Amino acid sequence: GQQVMQIPQYQHVQEGEDFTTYCNSSTTLSNIQWYKQRPGGHPVFLIQLVKSGEVKKQKRLTFQFGEAKKNSSLHITATQTTDVGTYFCAGDTGTASKLTFGTGTRLQVTL
Amino acid sequence: ETGVTQTPRHLVMGMTNKKSLKCEQHLGHNAMYWYKQSAKKPLELMFVYNFKEQTENNSVPSRFSPECPNSSHLFLHLHTLQPEDSALYLCASSQDPRAGGETQYFGPGTRLLVL
Numbered sequence: 302g303q304q305v306m307q308i309p310q311y312q313h314v315q316e317g318e319d320f321t322t323y324c325n326s327s328t329t330l331s332n333i334q335w336y337k338q339r340p341g342g343h344p345v346f347l348i349q350l351v352k353s354g355e356v357k358k359q360k361r362l363t364f365q366f367g368e369a370k371k372n373s374s375l376h377i378t379a380t381q382t383t384d385v386g387t388y389f390c391a392g393d394t395g396t397a398s399k400l401t402f403g404t405g406t407r408l409q410v411t412l
Numbered sequence: 413e414t415g416v417t418q419t420p421r422h423l424v425m426g427m428t429n430k431k432s433l434k435c436e437q438h439l440g441h442n443a444m445y446w447y448k449q450s451a452k453k454p455l456e457l458m459f460v461y462n463f464k465e466q467t468e469n470n471s472v473p474s475r476f477s478p479e480c481p482n483s484s485h486l487f488l489h490l491h492t493l494q495p496e497d498s499a500l501y502l503c504a505s506s507q508d509p510r511a512g513g514e515t516q517y518f519g520p521g522t523r524l525l526v527l
Contacts, residue, residue, distance in 0.1 A: 305454075334515065334516075342520070343502055343518040343519060343521050344455070344502070344518045345518070346516065346517070349515065389455065391516075393514075399445075399457055399460055399468055400457075402454050402457075403454060
């Protein structure tokens, strides 16, 4: 079945440093979504990418969808303590009524 | 605040107990989902209901029994669970997954501990 892997599993940065998480799918995706889960919370939708090579920005967050539509990345510039949480990508193959969530990257930010 | 509520928020049960988790969505969506989230594991999709019909069962053991009486309510009935079933159970909803690319809105989850 479809698998979606993320690296790294965990990253600890100091506030102000940049952070990137990478998402790789075993199959071509029709679109990819990103979610953030704060500690003790539930996943919250951040963004969806649909087009090959698409890049979208939300303030300090930059999301990219690979040309082959099998990988994606999330880059945070100048992290803040409010960025703490686990970031999940979720892939949709477009052929079934479900998303496949990635393994997640847990981000810790300290002062 | 997401329009998806879950009760109870915390549950402790013995292996011989029977309990039910409840999910309600106030977003007018047509699809509802149950996920299991264990420590150090990705979100595991358990069941999908679309227009009250079950469209996905990801090889979930029969000790978990879902029920979807209407598009706004989803239940997960639990019986004779095992300690390894302890996890955060998340409910989610979306407009219509058949269209693809549907954003999912998650509830706060029920944290279950099986003793």
